[in-house]
Amino acid sequence: MRTNFRSWMLALPLTVVLALFLLLPMVMIFVVSFWGATEFSIYPAFQFDNYSYLFGSSVVWSVFASTLMYTIVTWVVTLVVGFTVAYFLAFHIRDTTTQMGLFLLCTIPFWTSNIIRMISWVPFLGRNGLANQALMGMGITDEPLEWLLFSDFSVILAFVHLYTLFMVVPIFNTMVRIDRSLIEAARDNGASGFQILTNVIIPLTKPGIMIGSIFVVALVMGDFITVRFMSGSQSANVGRLISNDIGLLQYPSAAATSVVLLVTVMIVISIMLRFVNIRKEL
Amino acid sequence: MKKNHYSRRSVLAGASAAAVASAFPAPMIWAQEIKDVTLRQIGTGVSAFNEVAAKVKEDLGFTLEMTALDSDAATQRAATQAGSFDIADIEYWICKKVWPTGNLQAMDVSRITNYDKITSIFKDGKLTPDSTIAQGTAPHTVGFVEGPGSAKFADQSSGWMTLIPTIYNADTLGIRPDLIGRPIESWAELLNPEFKGRASILDISSIGIMDMAMVCEAMGKIQYADKGNMTRDEIDQTIAIFIEAKRAGQFRAFWKTFDESVNLMSSGEVVIQSMWSPAVTAVRSRGMECKFQPLKEGYRSWGGGIGLATHLEGLQLDAAYEYINWYLSGWVGGFLMRQGYYSAAPETSKLFMTDDEWGYWFEGKPAQGDITSPQGAVIETAGAVRDGGSFEERMGHVACWNSVMDENQYMVRKWNEFIAA
Known part of the structure; x- marks a missing residue:
């Protein structure tokens, strides 16, 4: 009884914090998503207008589609890049000091704010930017490439730049904890380098891959500022729909969109968790 | 009697003196207490300059705290957080949206010393007695209410003002003459395929839709009954024309903030776009050629003013009136005129230029x-x-004012479709 009481008390502070600052706001968002709005105010109601607009509008569907497109492409690219970098750090660098040195090198870009990192691409990729000048100087193109900036390409480039580290860290972390004798055993049993990768390393790195993927998916799906800046406001994702609604005082509509986005992200993540039981693997 | 205790009598006397003072504010008390007053001003970035706050402290003695927001955020604050500001420096179309919330109080023009110097555009909509009133939310249509506490806009100057006009301007397209190399005379040029991939429009729906309307009308594709208050049909047609142009790659980017418009223009990404006057000046100050091109169809105009929060009373309200009178007395006007805006009371500004x-x-x-x-x-x-x-040439050729339409919510949805298309 006493230990029971003590453990309840120990769990209480976190429960209270989560209930007040996570659960309650989410419940509020859910409630407000059924409210109505005028130009300048919101009023309590129980109506499905916000949802029926969301599901009835072809624009919303295409915005969700482009959000998913950004997510999937960014996820694939950050996974390939992140896995390669982590693999190199974990298995090709033998010296721990060099390993940690190179790992810290990866984090240097994170010393500046991510908005600055993002905006610094704009002069680089622009019509008269360095990239185009270099390409034309080398005679690869005659005219500046327009699609380098303010396009889906530049949006995904910025996402990859911003979020690859979130892939590198957890993958690297699980890779260094793989027992090296397993790799030696595989080699002794005649496995080729590729077979070791697919049969030993990748299965054992799955938890890291999943954690990195959850970071990237959640960050990309919830983003609005990268898409706005890097597409020159020409593309939309769900985050921008929400921020537009908030800007125009349409809180109920923003709340409804948030609820749908939240459900979408949770579905995506629960699908991912079907493949790996993170708690067991850790 | 101990020194540090007040007698009942002296407290009572003090309280009644305070009550009398707040009912009949005497100048002596004013001068002593005014220094403790702080007025919090929110507003669109166009007129939030630290120089103004510093000059207020110097001339009037009290503290003015300014917060600069974009138009949408300013609307939001004024409509939803009445207690968070004392003075709202907003545009007239924002006033149309915000006034019905009751968060602003009407101002008695008899307390405005320079009221008669305010240009007539803000009183009856006419620059000169024979000019025609432009379309859209013209400032005089939302500039007056019938009395204190009234939510209904008055048809003519009633003596109770919603906003005291501060600055205004006539906007048009900005161009890079060095990169275009020929005269530009019409709004229709924004969608000219010659500028494919090098045009831009601003992504603030209530202003952008007006620029769109100017373009569509100039192209001869749509005849609007009133550009400032379109029907659903007109909105559909306008957005359809621009979605088609967007899909054809006409636009390089859209901009939402002042800096973005300056960067697009000065980097050469864009050669023709919606623009604001100080942005043109900013591009020029970087050594680039940039012209705020007058167009034959006329200007799209906007006006801003300061409104007082409903909760202001007593000394704070007096300070706010003092601030307004100071605002119209010329120094700020001169300061803002040098930015390329116009002051609401030009003749007082002249003294400071x-x-x-x-x-x-x-x-x-x-x-x-x-x-x-x-x-x-x-x-x-x-x-x-x-x-x-000149002022007369520019403000005399206003085709429409920034507006809020009856179909605003519908327009916003269509605007989102345009952005997502």
Whole structure:
């Protein structure tokens, strides 16, 4: 009884914090998503207008589609890049000091704010930017490439730049904890380098891959500022729909969109968790 | 009686004196207590300058705290957080949205010393007695209410003002003449395929839709009954024309903030776009050619003013009136005129400008010497003439004002479709 009481008390502070600052706001968002709005105010109601607009509008569907497109492409690219970098750090660098040195090198870009990192691409990729000048100087193109900036390409480039580290860290972390004798055993049993990768390393790195993927998916799906800046406001994702609604005082509509986005992200993540039981693997 | 205790009698006397003082504010008490007053002003970035707050402290003695927001955020604050500001520096179309919330109080014009110097555009919509009133949310249509506490806009000047006008301007397209190389005369040029991939429009729906309407009308594709209050049909057609152009790759980017428009223009990404006057000046000060091109169809105009929060009373309210009277007395006007805006009471501003500055900015005369920005940077040299010419030429050719339409919510949804298309 006493230990029971003590453990309840120990769990209480976190429960209270989560209930007040996570659960309650989410419940509020859910409630407000059924409210109505005028130009300048919101009023309590129980109506499905916000949802029926969301599901009835072809624009919303295409915005969700482009959000998913950004997510999937960014996820694939950050996974390939992140896995390669982590693999190199974990298995090709033998010296721990060099390993940690190179790992810290990866984090240097994170010393500046991510908005600055993002905006610094704009002069680089622009019509008269360095990239185009270099390409034309080398005679690869005659005219500046327009699609380098303010396009889906530049949006995904910025996402990859911003979020690859979130892939590198957890993958690297699980890779260094793989027992090296397993790799030696595989080699002794005649496995080729590729077979070791697919049969030993990748299965054992799955938890890291999943954690990195959850970071990237959640960050990309919830983003609005990268898409706005890097597409020159020409593309939309769900985050921008929400921020537009908030800007125009349409809180109920923003709340409804948030609820749908939240459900979408949770579905995506629960699908991912079907493949790996993170708690067991850790 | 102990020194540090007040007697019941002295407390009572003090309380009644305070009550009398707040009912009949006497100048002596004013001067002593005014220093403790702080007024919090929210507003669109166009007129939030630290120089103004510093000058208020110097001239009037109290503290003015300014918060600069974009138009949408300013609307949001004024409509939903009444307690978070004392003075709202907003545009007239925002006033149309916000006034019904009751968060602003009507102002008694008899307390405004320079009321008669305010230009008539803000009183009856006409620059001169024979000019026609432009379309859209013209400031005089939302500038007055029938009395204190009234939510209904008055048809004519009633003596109770919603906003005291501060600055306004006539906007048009900005161009890079060096990269275009030929004269531009019409709004229709924004969608000219010649500028494919090098055009831009601003992504603020209530202003962007007006620029779109100017373009569609200039192209001869749509005839609007009132550009400032479109029907659903007109909105559909307008957005359809622009979605088609967007899909064809006409636009390089859209911009939402002042800086973005400056960067797009000065980097050469864009050669023709919706623009604001100080942004043109900013591009020029970087050594690039940039012109605020007058167009034959006329200007799209906007006006801003300051409104008082409903909760202001007593000394704070007096300070706010003092601030308004100071605002119209000329120093701020001169300061803002040097940014390329117009002041609501031009003749008082003249006192705070040199003859050359007045000639260049207001009368459209060639500059005699260097024209400098309020911060002291040289922006024009002798011989330069302001784009569009004099005050009368520019403000006399306003085709429409920034607006809020009856179908605003529908328009916003269509605007989101345009952005997502």
